[in-house]
Amino acid sequence: xxxxxxxxxxxxxxxxxxxxxxxxxxxxxxxxxxxxxxxxxxxxxxxxxxxxxxxxxxxxxxxxxxxxxxxxxxxxxxxxxxxxxxxxxxxxxxxxxxxxxxxxxxxxxxxxxxxxxxxxxxxxxxxxxxxxxxxxxxxxxxxxxxxxxxxxxxxxxxxxxxxxxxxxxxxxxxxxxxxxxxxxxxxxxxxxxxxxxxxxxxxxxxxxxxxxxxxxxxxxxxxxxxxxxxxxxxxxxxxxxxxxxxxxxxxxxxxxxxxxxxxxxxxxxxxxxxxxxxxxxxxxxxxxxxxxxxxxxxxxxxxxxxxxxxxxxxxxxxxxxxxxxxxxxxx
Amino acid sequence: xxxxxxxxxxxxxxxxxxxxxxxxxxxxxxxxxxxxxxxxxxxxxxxxxxxxxxxxxxxxxxxxxxxxxxxxxxxxxxxxxxxxxxxxxxxxxxxxxxxxxxxxxxxxxxxxxxxxxxxxxxxxxxxxxxxxxxxxxxxxxxxxxxxxxxxxxxxxxxxxxxxxxx
Numbered sequence: 001x002x003x004x005x006x007x008x009x010x011x012x013x014x015x016x017x018x019x020x021x022x023x024x025x026x027x028x029x030x031x032x033x034x035x036x037x038x039x040x041x042x043x044x045x046x047x048x049x050x051x052x053x054x055x056x057x058x059x060x061x062x063x064x065x066x067x068x069x070x071x072x073x074x075x076x077x078x079x080x081x082x083x084x085x086x087x088x089x090x091x092x093x094x095x096x097x098x099x100x101x102x103x104x105x106x107x108x109x110x111x112x113x114x115x116x117x118x119x120x121x122x123x124x125x126x127x128x129x130x131x132x133x134x135x136x137x138x139x140x141x142x143x144x145x146x147x148x149x150x151x152x153x154x155x156x157x158x159x160x161x162x163x164x165x166x167x168x169x170x171x172x173x174x175x176x177x178x179x180x181x182x183x184x185x186x187x188x189x190x191x192x193x194x195x196x197x198x199x200x201x202x203x204x205x206x207x208x209x210x211x212x213x214x215x216x217x218x219x220x221x222x223x224x225x226x227x228x229x230x231x232x233x234x235x236x237x238x239x240x241x242x243x244x245x246x247x248x249x250x251x252x253x254x255x256x257x258x259x260x261x262x263x264x265x266x267x268x269x270x271x272x273x274x275x276x277x278x279x280x281x282x283x284x285x286x287x288x289x290x291x292x293x294x295x296x297x298x299x300x301x302x303x304x305x306x307x308x309x310x311x312x313x314x315x316x317x318x319x320x321x322x323x324x325x326x327x328x329x330x331x
Numbered sequence: 332x333x334x335x336x337x338x339x340x341x342x343x344x345x346x347x348x349x350x351x352x353x354x355x356x357x358x359x360x361x362x363x364x365x366x367x368x369x370x371x372x373x374x375x376x377x378x379x380x381x382x383x384x385x386x387x388x389x390x391x392x393x394x395x396x397x398x399x400x401x402x403x404x405x406x407x408x409x410x411x412x413x414x415x416x417x418x419x420x421x422x423x424x425x426x427x428x429x430x431x432x433x434x435x436x437x438x439x440x441x442x443x444x445x446x447x448x449x450x451x452x453x454x455x456x457x458x459x460x461x462x463x464x465x466x467x468x469x470x471x472x473x474x475x476x477x478x479x480x481x482x483x484x485x486x487x488x489x490x491x492x493x494x495x496x497x
């Protein structure tokens with residue numbers, strides 16, 4: 001069994017596990033979303049395919065896989081095919097550094113946070129490329145919107161994360177979690193003695209995460225009522241399915257990052273269950289909140305979206321940055 | 332002209348075909364597309380009272396590339412016909428059409444000698460799989476139409492047919 005512990009084999013296993021995790025999550029989060037939407041609107045949601053609708057994702061995936069594939073004439077063929085891969089691969093790569101428990105991490109590197117944000121920013125470029133390659137006016141308009149939205153929300157997100165970094169003093173995600181040991185008031189979310197605005201930074205982080213993953217109420221990438229289906233207009237079958245998977249992979253990534261940075265990751269408040277259970281509990285609570293927000297709020301207008309970022313979130317996050325540096329200097 | 336050979340009649344992967352048919356029947360994504368008052372009934376079918384989502388058919392896709400079934404809900408004017416035809420052509424195989432309401436079936440109340448504005452039935456433009464009569468049909472009738480389409484795909488009826496009381 002010694003070959004199992006060899007580093008290349010371990011990395012390969014971790015890769016397979018991450019891909020399975022992303023795939024299963026994408027499939028069943030879609031079901032959770034549709035069931036959740038049903039419950040929020042007082043209807044049952046999909047419940048006929050399999051027992052209680054559990055086979056609905058299987059039916060959807062089989063149908064998407066067997067749908068005709070086309071590359072519309074006049075598109076940039078290579079980019080058109082490449083864009084879905086470029087959307088999903090960074091999200092999978094980032095999950096490699098997320099610590100699911102103290103030991104359950106594919107690759108523990110000491111600049112994990114930097115890696116997540118550098119790969120996370122590829123997402124916007126890939127969506128822009130898909131809009132460009134589609135040669136469709138709606139896709140182009142949507143791509144332009146996605147770029148301005150993601151640039152606008154990357155700034156407060158990074159400012160908030162820098163505030164947090166000044167508190168933790170490390171970019172090692174496992175080390176950040178280890179610093180939050182103890183009861184729940186040791187989580188970064190409640191560390192008000194370090195920076196009294198810590199809960200506010202979490203809220204800003206969550207809003208920016210919603211905007212970065214193009215989720216409602218900020219789903220300008222796929223604004224059905226204005227731009228046919230946004231950047232996905234020309235994508236059919238599994239090309240569209242991969243974009244859908246990438247959206248959910250990005251949600252999982254953003255929520256696990258929120259869990260690690262603010263909610264104490266795998267730290268348990270009672271020491272009752274193993275760390276991975278606590279991590280998944282917090283992760284799925286955050287994901288449920290994302291679904292909840294989507295089916296509660298209508299889509300914002302585009303200038304309101306940009307106003308929220310440039311006029312509210314960026315000044316507040318700059319203030320928290322100044323406040324926490326001042327408090328670190330003083331105390 | 333020689334008729335093209337349909338290969339699916341020569342090579343049959345029976346189990347796989349059944350599985351695909353079952354999958355397609357359980358995930359019929361309609362096109363977000365309404366022409367007249369029947370579309371209101373279509374929206375009601377998506378709402379909480381009738382809930383088309385139980386059959387996995389509530390994912391109304393705005394782009395014809397991702398939709399599987401086109402529910403033609405309403406009157407088709409001669410002026411609208413080219414747009415509807417384009418939408419049908421932009422949908423990818425396999426695709427199905429449901430003609431919902433009397434206007435989509437035959438022109439409905441707008442047919443009279445000398446009328447010049449209305450296409451008399453969507454099957455003048457492209458093939459139709461399921462016809463749902465009514466003016467407009469109730470949402471239950473649309474759900475029944477979707478069940479009929481599922482029956483056409485899989486060969487099996489999902490629920491027993493409800494007989495009206497005598």
